[in-house]
Amino acid sequence: MAVERLVVVGGDAAGMSAASQARRLKGPAELEITAFERGRFTSYSACGIPYWIGGGVTDRDDLIARTPEEHRARGIDLRTRTEVLELDLAGNRVRARDLDSGAESWTGFDKLVLATGARPVRPRMPGIGAHGVHGVQTLDDGQRLMDTLERAGGRRAVVVGAGYIGVEMAEALLHRGFEVTVLHRDEQPMSTLDPDMGGLVNTAMNRMGIRTVAGAEVAEVLDDGAGRARAVRTASGDEYAADVVVLGIGVEPRTGLARAAGLPLGTSGGLLTDLSMRVRGYGHIWAGGDCVEVLDLVAGRHRHVPLGTHANKHGQVIGSGVGGGYATFPGVVGTAVSKVCDLEIARTGLRESDAREAGLQFVTATVASTTAAGYYPGAARMTVKMLAERRTGRLLGVQIVGGAGSAKRVDVAAVALTAGMTVEQVVALDLGYAPPFSPVWDPVLVAARKAVAAVRSAGV
Amino acid sequence: MAVERLVVVGGDAAGMSAASQARRLKGPAELEITAFERGRFTSYSACGIPYWIGGGVTDRDDLIARTPEEHRARGIDLRTRTEVLELDLAGNRVRARDLDSGAESWTGFDKLVLATGARPVRPRMPGIGAHGVHGVQTLDDGQRLMDTLERAGGRRAVVVGAGYIGVEMAEALLHRGFEVTVLHRDEQPMSTLDPDMGGLVNTAMNRMGIRTVAGAEVAEVLDDGAGRARAVRTASGDEYAADVVVLGIGVEPRTGLARAAGLPLGTSGGLLTDLSMRVRGYGHIWAGGDCVEVLDLVAGRHRHVPLGTHANKHGQVIGSGVGGGYATFPGVVGTAVSKVCDLEIARTGLRESDAREAGLQFVTATVASTTAAGYYPGAARMTVKMLAERRTGRLLGVQIVGGAGSAKRVDVAAVALTAGMTVEQVVALDLGYAPPFSPVWDPVLVAARKAVAAVRSAGV
Numbered sequence: 001m002a003v004e005r006l007v008v009v010g011g012d013a014a015g016m017s018a019a020s021q022a023r024r025l026k027g028p029a030e031l032e033i034t035a036f037e038r039g040r041f042t043s044y045s046a047c048g049i050p051y052w053i054g055g056g057v058t059d060r061d062d063l064i065a066r067t068p069e070e071h072r073a074r075g076i077d078l079r080t081r082t083e084v085l086e087l088d089l090a091g092n093r094v095r096a097r098d099l100d101s102g103a104e105s106w107t108g109f110d111k112l113v114l115a116t117g118a119r120p121v122r123p124r125m126p127g128i129g130a131h132g133v134h135g136v137q138t139l140d141d142g143q144r145l146m147d148t149l150e151r152a153g154g155r156r157a158v159v160v161g162a163g164y165i166g167v168e169m170a171e172a173l174l175h176r177g178f179e180v181t182v183l184h185r186d187e188q189p190m191s192t193l194d195p196d197m198g199g200l201v202n203t204a205m206n207r208m209g210i211r212t213v214a215g216a217e218v219a220e221v222l223d224d225g226a227g228r229a230r231a232v233r234t235a236s237g238d239e240y241a242a243d244v245v246v247l248g249i250g251v252e253p254r255t256g257l258a259r260a261a262g263l264p265l266g267t268s269g270g271l272l273t274d275l276s277m278r279v280r281g282y283g284h285i286w287a288g289g290d291c292v293e294v295l296d297l298v299a300g301r302h303r304h305v306p307l308g309t310h311a312n313k314h315g316q317v318i319g320s321g322v323g324g325g326y327a328t329f330p331g332v333v334g335t336a337v338s339k340v341c342d343l344e345i346a347r348t349g350l351r352e353s354d355a356r357e358a359g360l361q362f363v364t365a366t367v368a369s370t371t372a373a374g375y376y377p378g379a380a381r382m383t384v385k386m387l388a389e390r391r392t393g394r395l396l397g398v399q400i401v402g403g404a405g406s407a408k409r410v411d412v413a414a415v416a417l418t419a420g421m422t423v424e425q426v427v428a429l430d431l432g433y434a435p436p437f438s439p440v441w442d443p444v445l446v447a448a449r450k451a452v453a454a455v456r457s458a459g460v
Numbered sequence: 461m462a463v464e465r466l467v468v469v470g471g472d473a474a475g476m477s478a479a480s481q482a483r484r485l486k487g488p489a490e491l492e493i494t495a496f497e498r499g500r501f502t503s504y505s506a507c508g509i510p511y512w513i514g515g516g517v518t519d520r521d522d523l524i525a526r527t528p529e530e531h532r533a534r535g536i537d538l539r540t541r542t543e544v545l546e547l548d549l550a551g552n553r554v555r556a557r558d559l560d561s562g563a564e565s566w567t568g569f570d571k572l573v574l575a576t577g578a579r580p581v582r583p584r585m586p587g588i589g590a591h592g593v594h595g596v597q598t599l600d601d602g603q604r605l606m607d608t609l610e611r612a613g614g615r616r617a618v619v620v621g622a623g624y625i626g627v628e629m630a631e632a633l634l635h636r637g638f639e640v641t642v643l644h645r646d647e648q649p650m651s652t653l654d655p656d657m658g659g660l661v662n663t664a665m666n667r668m669g670i671r672t673v674a675g676a677e678v679a680e681v682l683d684d685g686a687g688r689a690r691a692v693r694t695a696s697g698d699e700y701a702a703d704v705v706v707l708g709i710g711v712e713p714r715t716g717l718a719r720a721a722g723l724p725l726g727t728s729g730g731l732l733t734d735l736s737m738r739v740r741g742y743g744h745i746w747a748g749g750d751c752v753e754v755l756d757l758v759a760g761r762h763r764h765v766p767l768g769t770h771a772n773k774h775g776q777v778i779g780s781g782v783g784g785g786y787a788t789f790p791g792v793v794g795t796a797v798s799k800v801c802d803l804e805i806a807r808t809g810l811r812e813s814d815a816r817e818a819g820l821q822f823v824t825a826t827v828a829s830t831t832a833a834g835y836y837p838g839a840a841r842m843t844v845k846m847l848a849e850r851r852t853g854r855l856l857g858v859q860i861v862g863g864a865g866s867a868k869r870v871d872v873a874a875v876a877l878t879a880g881m882t883v884e885q886v887v888a889l890d891l892g893y894a895p896p897f898s899p900v901w902d903p904v905l906v907a908a909r910k911a912v913a914a915v916r917s918a919g920v
Contacts, residue, residue, distance in 0.1 A: 010620060013900070045833060045835070045895060047833075047893075047895050048833060048835060048836070048895045050838075051835075051836060051895055051896070055771075056836070057835050057836065057837070061833075065833060091899065115639075122538060131839035146597045151503075164894075178890070221768065225656045251714055269561060271619035274788070297890075303521060303837070307893060308893065308900050309816050309891075309893035309898075309900050309901070309902070310890075312900050312901060313888075313901075329888065330888050331890075332890040332892045334890070335892045335893075336894075337893065337894045337897050337898075338894050339894065339896050339897075340841055344897075346892055373507075373508060374503060374522075375505070375508060375511075375517050375519075375522035375523060376508070376511060376516070376636070377511075377516045377517070405865070405868070407867065407892060407894075407897055408869065408891075408892055408898070409864070409868065409871070410872075410874045410892050410898050411869070411889075411891045411892055412871045412872065412875055412892055413873035413879075414872075414889060414892070415872055415876055415879070415889055416875055416879075417874075417889075418879075418889060418890070419875070419878075419879035420734075420879065421875075421879065424778075425878075428773075428788070428789065428790045428875060428878075429771075429873050429875055429878060430757075430770075430793045430794070430795045430808070430878070431791040431798060431868075431871045431874055432795045432797030432806055432808070432868055432870050432874070433507070433767060433768065433769035433794060433795075433797065434507060434624075434700070434797045434798050434799070434867075435505060435507050435508045435511055436511070436799050437797050437804075437868050438769075438797075438868070440473070440505065440507075440768050440769050440772050441533070441772060441773075456693075
């Protein structure tokens with residue numbers, strides 16, 4: 001039997017999980033694996049970058065799960081600092097350039113894995129190229145920001161955007177002693193939450209000493225005349241002094257290669273795959289991680305949900321498929337957790353705007369409770385908002401904002417959403433209770449009880 | 461319309477939740493509510509007693525959610541220090557004695573709620589009545605123990621039993637500066653877990669400075685000649701010096717009244733009810749809380765599961781029924797969480813012994829992981845054990861032992877059990893991920909992945 005050739009484009013979570021899992025299933029005599037990575041690092045936790053920047057994680061290399069050398073020792077021909085420039089699907093080959101030598105070459109494949117990730121959205125505006133303006137997507141990006149911070153004379157930081165990356169970077173910069181201003185376009189930070197819940201985040205951020213500016217449209221980065229950022233100007237003409245500017249306005253799938261090759265892309269520009277993570281219409285090409293769209297099981301449509309945990313699962317599924325096994329990634333319900341200092345933020349399922357967009361009628365219930373019995377030392381405030389379908393009582397979504405111990409409780413709702421439970425079924429769930437862990441009525445259950453009442457009083 | 465008369469026997473969680481909910485639905489012109497409570501306190505958190513004893517909760521009254529006066533102000537005729545001695549079901553009346561005056565009287569009812577709770581098992585042995593030997597079930601019990609501890613000259617405590625109450629009291633006594641020895645009969649502490657997981661608890665307890673003695677059959681409490689406990693002797697003849705002895709060997713339903721009245725009891729001696737918490741065969745008698753058995757939805761049989769969270773739900777359901785509404789308590793999956801110092805302990809569903817008893821063939825998977833990304837500061841060890849049915853892959857149970865942030869993760873499994881998910885479905889769950897909250901592969905998902913592999917390799 002001829003040796004099969006696998007080419008992997010992208011050396012982070014999805015790509016290298018796929019390569020590793022394929023290698024576990026097939027040895028070098030059966031499968032030759034070549035992986036291309038533009039950067040210097042592989043298999044690192046991009047999600048961990050803010051904690052390294054903030055100083056909680058002291059060693060950058062702690063973020064690296066497996067180095068290029070470790071992958072090579074496992075029989076993967078890993079080429080770092082090598083960028084794939086073209087997919088030739090007719091010829092089943094890829095063209096790549098060694099970024100140091102500039103040399104280009106073609107590599108043939110029998111099977112192909114695309115794991116090209118995402119890139120931070122960079123607004124087109126004057127000054128965006130100034131020194132001191134940073135996106136934070138790859139570990140190389142993180143290293144560049146770290147170099148700037150260590151050199152930076154000043155102490156003022158502007159974060160553009162107040163999504164997960166924005167609030168996590170705000171915390172990181174606060175920990176490093178910066179005066180932090182977060183400029184964001186929406187009514188409240190964390191637009192992955194409804195504005196009422198985002199408002200709780202806003203209040204908490206302000207209390208921590210982070211300045212937030214809502215409705216701010218960033219128009220220009222002003223430089224000091226020597227090419228270094230000195231301020232950010234908004235469309236309304238306000239100027240915010242900044243020694244460093246961090247872009248946290250989201251990411252978009254990096255699918256230029258796939259687009260040029262004619263592979264199917266969704267409305268967000270992410271690759272479209274089947275449940276086994278094969279690119280639609282292609283039996284020998286897989287895609288996973290931040291460059292694909294995933295099925296939202298609650299909304300019933302594909303979305304771009306760039307998260308390391310999904311990327312790792314994709315890699316596992318792809319590697320199984322490449323190796324001749326079978327596994328699937330059925331989709332997501334939209335669970336995400338984050339924190340900014342002591343405040344934990346979580347969501348799953350649909351927000352009000354999502355539900356409206358999906359044409360659903362719904363009720364909401366919001367309760368203020370605590371993470372432990374009220375009398376237990378350290379019990380922290382915790383607010384839970386729940387959405388349920390008006391006629392059926394079907395759970396549609398949950399958002400949580402609260403102190404330590406709040407965020408992971410959203411997982412209960414994630415499972416209930418997956419199972420298609422009604423809020424009445426949620427009330428009856430047997431969740432763990434002891435005073436250090438929960439009030440005698442778990443806050444999620446209290447929200448469900450209130451949602452049941454709302455469904456009943458809404459009638460049919 | 462005549463005023464209806466409701467009598468409630470027992471003034472803690474289930475009884476007073478029922479009374480309060482009934483009062484919310486029906487005013488005094490429609491429903492007269494009389495509640496009898498033997499003790500001085502109502503609506504308190506019995507589960508909170510160890511934390512008050514341990515000093516974390518400084519004020520006993522913080523454990524009280526609603527005082528007798530507050531209940532009376534809401535139109536409930538609450539009689540504390542009044543014990544119901546007899547249920548006359550033919551005459552629809554109860555006979556009660558005022559424990560202070562000794563006066564007895566009959567009270568008629570149209571509807572009756574039994575919420576008589578549980579009593580600590582007290583082994584029959586010489587010396588059990590000595591001063592310094594305490595059960596901890598009611599707040600009055602707790603107050604008596606507190607009085608002993610405040611008087612106690614010595615500094616040695618023996619805890620008999622290593623279930624939830626035993627380990628929580630061991631922690632409490634350790635916090636109060638006692639040398640603590642836990643004597644227990646089983647192979648490992650926490651027999652609500654499998655012995656391999658109980659072994660992790662044992663190691664951690666020893667590391668905290670708590671001495672544990674397995675296989676210890678307590679035979680006698682030795683006194684100092686003046687009626688005060690001075691040591692505990694085991695069947696094997698060992699003596700353990702003790703200035704205070706705390707009994708934590710479990711509780712049994714307090715159903716003497718119900719038994720005498722001929723009401724239906726289950727194998728554990730708890731009252732049997734339908735899903736609306738009506739005593740089987742009686743349309744006008746409800747029972748809830750620690751005096752009933754509940755349906756175990758995984759094992760498919762009734763069990764005695766005395767937990768405040770269930771008691772509160774029962775009360776809610778009963779009060780709705782009494783007030784003319786409709787609500788149900790479908791059953792439990794056996795979720796319980798606890799902690800001893802920094803160690804968190806959780807379980808849901810079936811242990812190996814439960815699964816064998818139920819005649820099920822199963823596989824197990826145990827994984828050691830962490831509560832946060834390994835590189836995140838404060839990430840704690842966390843071990844997850846999962847049981848799945850051998851042929852179907854149906855999730856049967858999960859046990860977790862680990863550091864801060866471990867216990868409530870068991871709720872994910874509780875929901876999955878309720879939904880009847882397979883471990884394959886569990887692997888695909890969209891659980892919250894960010895480095896402060898979880899490794900990129902959530903430990904519960906890793907256990908499920910390993911369980912899937914075990915199911916597949918077990919074949920059919």
